[in-house]
Amino acid sequence: MIFNSVSFLLFLALVVPLYWALPRTPRLWLVFGSSLVFYGFWRVEFVPLMLLSAVTDYLCSLRIHATSDPRRRRAYLGLSLFVNFGLLFYFKYLLFFAENVTGLLGALGFDIPPPQIDIILPLGISFYTFQTVSYTVDVYRGFVRPERNFILYSCYVTYFPQLVAGPILRAREVIHQLDRRSRFDLQQFALGVRRVLFGLFLKVVLADHIAGQVDVGFNSPVADMSAIDVWTLCFLFGFQIYFDFSAYSHIAIGCAHMMGIRFPENFNFPYLSTSPAEFWQRWHISLSSWIRDYLYLPLAGERARDRSTGGLSIRDDRSRRRRQSRAIFISWGLMGLWHGANWTFVFWGLYNGTLVYAHRRLQPLTRKLPPLVQSFGGWMVTTAMIMLSFVAFRAQNIGDAFGMYAKVLNPMLYLQLGLRENTYLQAAVVAVSIVAAWWFKEALLPALERNRGAKLLVQTAAYSVVFALVFVFLRPIRQFIYFQF
Numbered sequence: 001m002i003f004n005s006v007s008f009l010l011f012l013a014l015v016v017p018l019y020w021a022l023p024r025t026p027r028l029w030l031v032f033g034s035s036l037v038f039y040g041f042w043r044v045e046f047v048p049l050m051l052l053s054a055v056t057d058y059l060c061s062l063r064i065h066a067t068s069d070p071r072r073r074r075a076y077l078g079l080s081l082f083v084n085f086g087l088l089f090y091f092k093y094l095l096f097f098a099e100n101v102t103g104l105l106g107a108l109g110f111d112i113p114p115p116q117i118d119i120i121l122p123l124g125i126s127f128y129t130f131q132t133v134s135y136t137v138d139v140y141r142g143f144v145r146p147e148r149n150f151i152l153y154s155c156y157v158t159y160f161p162q163l164v165a166g167p168i169l170r171a172r173e174v175i176h177q178l179d180r181r182s183r184f185d186l187q188q189f190a191l192g193v194r195r196v197l198f199g200l201f202l203k204v205v206l207a208d209h210i211a212g213q214v215d216v217g218f219n220s221p222v223a224d225m226s227a228i229d230v231w232t233l234c235f236l237f238g239f240q241i242y243f244d245f246s247a248y249s250h251i252a253i254g255c256a257h258m259m260g261i262r263f264p265e266n267f268n269f270p271y272l273s274t275s276p277a278e279f280w281q282r283w284h285i286s287l288s289s290w291i292r293d294y295l296y297l298p299l300a301g302e303r304a305r306d307r308s309t310g311g312l313s314i315r316d317d318r319s320r321r322r323r324q325s326r327a328i329f330i331s332w333g334l335m336g337l338w339h340g341a342n343w344t345f346v347f348w349g350l351y352n353g354t355l356v357y358a359h360r361r362l363q364p365l366t367r368k369l370p371p372l373v374q375s376f377g378g379w380m381v382t383t384a385m386i387m388l389s390f391v392a393f394r395a396q397n398i399g400d401a402f403g404m405y406a407k408v409l410n411p412m413l414y415l416q417l418g419l420r421e422n423t424y425l426q427a428a429v430v431a432v433s434i435v436a437a438w439w440f441k442e443a444l445l446p447a448l449e450r451n452r453g454a455k456l457l458v459q460t461a462a463y464s465v466v467f468a469l470v471f472v473f474l475r476p477i478r479q480f481i482y483f484q485f
Contacts, residue, residue, distance in 0.1 A: 003199070003200070003203070003247075003248065003251045004200060004203050004204050004208075004474065005474075006474070007041075011034070011037075011038065012196075012255060012258075015030065015034045016255075016258050016259060018030055019031070019181075019259050020181075020184055020259075024179075024181070027181065028149075028151045028152055028155055028178070029151060031155045031159060031160075031178065032151050032154050032155050032158060034160060035155070035158035035159055035160040035163060036158065038160035038163065039123070039124075039158065039160070039163060039164070042123045043120070043122075043123070046122040046123070049087065049122055049125075050122070050125075050128060050157075050158065051154075052083070052087070053083065053084055053087060053128065053129060053132050053157075054128075054132060054153070054154055054157040054158065056079070056080055056083045056084065056132075057080050057084070057132040057133070057135055057136045057157075058146075058147075058150060058153055058154075060076045060077065060079055060080040060136055061076075061080075061135060061136050061139040061140075061146040062146050062148070063076045064076045064077060064136070064139050064140050064146070065139055065145065065146045073140060077136060077137070077140045080132075080133070080136040081133065081136075084129050084132060084133050085129070085133075087125070087129070088125060088126065088129050090119070091119055091120075091121055091122055091125055092121055092125065092126065092341055093337075093341045094117065094119065095115065095117050095119055095341065096341030096342070097341075098115040098117065099114060099115060102114055102115060123164055124163055124164035124165060126338055127162075127163070127164065127165055127166050127168055128157060128158075128163060130168050130287075130290055131156075131157060131168050131169060132157055133294070134168070134170055134171070134290060134293075134294065135153075135156070135157075135170075135171045137294060138170065138171060138172070138306055141304065141306070143172065143306040144170075144171050144172050144306070147171070147175055149179075152175065152178060152179055153175070155178045156169075156171060156174050156175045156178060159174070159178070159256075160255075161251070161252040161253075161255035161256050161263075162252045162256070162263065164248075165245070165248045165252075166248075166249065166252070166266060166284075166286050166287065167249060167252065167253075167263055167264060167266040167285070167286035167308060168286040168287055168289075168290050168308060169263065169264075169286065169308055170306060170307060170308050172306060172307075173263075173264065173307070173308060174261070174263075177260070177261045177262065178261065181260060182260040182261075183260075184260065185260065188257050188260065189257070189258050191254075191257050192253075192254040192255065192256070192257030192258035192259075193254065193258065194254070194463060195250045195251070195253055195254025195257060196250070196251050196254035196255060196258075197254075197463065197466055197470060198250050198254075198466060199246075199247040199248065199249070199250030199251035199252075199254060200247070200251065200470045200474060201247075201466045201469060201470050202243045202244075202246060202247035202250065203243070203244060203247035203248070203251075204470060204474050205469045205470065206239075206243040206247075206430075207240050207241075207243035207244035207247060210236055210239055210240040210243070210426065210430065211240055211244075213236055213420075213422075213423050213426060214233065214236050214237045214240050214394070217229065217232070217233040217236070217419060217423065218233060218237070218394055218395065218396070219396075220418075222400050222403040222404055222407070223403075224418055225404065225407055225418055226407065226413045226414070226415075226416035226417060226418050227407045227408050227410060227411075227413040227414045227416075228413075228414060228416070228417055228424075229407075229416075229417070229418045229419050230391065230404045230405075230407045230408050231387075231388075231408065232419060232423060232424055232427050233391075233394075233404075233419075234387045234388055234389075234390045234391045234394075234404075235387050235427045235431065236423070236426065236427050236430075237390045237393070237394045238271070238386070238387045238390045239427070239430045239431075239434070241390065241393070242267070242270070242271065245267075245284065246266070246267040249265075249266035249267055253265070253266070264285065264286065264307075264308055264309045265285065265309075266284060266285050266286050267282065267283065267284070267285065268281075268282040268285070269282060269434075269438050270282035270283035270386075271383055271386075271434055272379065272434075272435075272438055273379070273382050273383075273386075274374065274375050274378035274379045274382060275359050275378050275382055276352065276355035276356045276358075276359045276382055276385065276386070277313065277356055277359055277360070278382070279382060279386055280311050280312040280313075280352070280356065281310060281311030281312070281313055282311065283311075285308070285309060285310070285311045286308040286309075287335070287338075288311040288312035288335075289305075289307065289308045289309060289310055289311055289312065290308065291312055291331050291334075291335050292305070292310070292311070292312045292313065292331075293305050293306065295327075295330070295331045295334065296312060296327050296328070296331040297327075299323070299326065299327035299330055299331065300320060300323055300324045300327040301320055301323055302320070312331070325357060328353050328356055328357050328360075329350060329353045329354075329357070331353070332349040332350060332352050332353030332356070333346055333349045333350050333353065334349070335349045335352075336348045336349020336350065336352075337349065339393070342397075342398075343397075343398045344392045344393065344395055344397065344398050344401055345392075345393065347392045347398060347401065348389055348390075348392040348393045351389045351392060352386075352389055355385055355386075355389075366378070388405075388408065391404045391405060440462075444458070
């Protein structure tokens with residue numbers, strides 16, 4: 001079951017009223033059962049796999065909390081990490097690892113046939129694995145007490161709005177909201193409906209229609225591309241993946257709002273960032289915050305946090321600068337690998353780590369520039385470099401990615417155009433529209449606060465257009481991009 005389908009909307013229309021009507025225990029069973037149904041619509045045989053991960057962390061966390069013996073605590077934590085990351089490695093990385101090992105052995109003269117392994121990647125395994133691991137680690141660190149009610153804990157792990165593609169939530173943020181239902185608030189419910197509607201608009205009207213141009217472009221021979229073509233394609237894909245993934249986040253947050261549960265935001269106009277560091281505080285905030293707390297900060301020798309907000313911020317500490325630099329590249333390399341078992345994703349992660357590292361080292365110089373240069377110039381450079389990173393994210397293989405980067409570095413290839421004319425126009429229109437959307441949200445609506453009638457009229461007109469377009473285009477043409485991760 002996917003969000004951009006009529007079946008999901010019918011499912012939501014059934015679950016939400018029951019959620020508000022039922023008392024606590026039946027309500028928890030409703031959330032748990034409906035989440036399993038939601039996940040089982042894809043492949044029911046992978047439901048036990050998800051429950052195995054949940055049960056492992058539930059039991060390990062109880063044992064960690066019950067003992068004060070450091071060795072036993074580490075052993076139970078190790079068991080949790082082994083089971084969760086072992087399952088993730090088998091389903092997501094085993095084939096990648098086997099192919100690279102046999103390729104290396106072949107280069108050394110050993111004639112070994114390529115592996116014949118047929119493995120189906122379970123939907124959302126990367127997301128729910130990170131969420132359950134965060135729970136066990138937070139119990140180990142003493143940030144939260146383990147939840148003894150298994151159904152309540154399972155609702156946190158399997159809660160259907162964010163089960164497949166996030167946001168990746170912490171136990172402290174969600175379990176108490178599932179345990180003690182808030183009072184029904186019509187304004188919050190209406191906000192949830194609007195968020196779902198807007199998310200569907202981003203997905204079925206924008207992302208899915210940009211996808212056609214992106215597919216045609218990236219499936220074209222690299223030899224036929226010009227430098228302008230590469231820039232256009234990386235911007236278009238950057239827009240597509242932003243609309244696609246922020247759409248999922250909007251719908252997930254909206255569904256939770258409709259049930260009185262609040263999620264932290266996962267995107268905050270990332271393409272208006274003025275530095276790479278700021279970008280990673282605005283893009284996929286729950287994942288970058290997870291990487292910050294469970295990977296970067298421990299590697300950098302700093303104190304971990306326990307919230308899925310703030311993103312992967314880097315605090316410069318001269319006494320730990322070498323250790324921090326090493327942590328940057330390890331964290332971003334593994335973040336790239338988390339996205340997919342392909343060297344293109346590893347390169348994408350290291351590319352972004354390099355941008356963050358370079359920005360950190362150049363900050364003493366950039367701070368001396370005039371404020372306008374820092375903001376406008378920083379925005380232009382950051383946007384260009386981030387968009388260029390998406391070449392590696394979307395390319396078929398690492399060879400195609402390097403070939404496209406070579407095009408960008410060749411000044412003689414900026415005089416050619418190889419794509420259809422409307423491709424360039426579409427990229428330009430979408431870029432202007434993002435800035436206009438930011439102006440609408442951050443400038444126009446606040447300016448209308450004193451005139452409630454005018455604000456209501458503008459919002460009604462905007463959502464009427466959005467609703468009409470969603471009604472016309474709603475159909476499950478494409479899965480969400482992040483389902484593959």
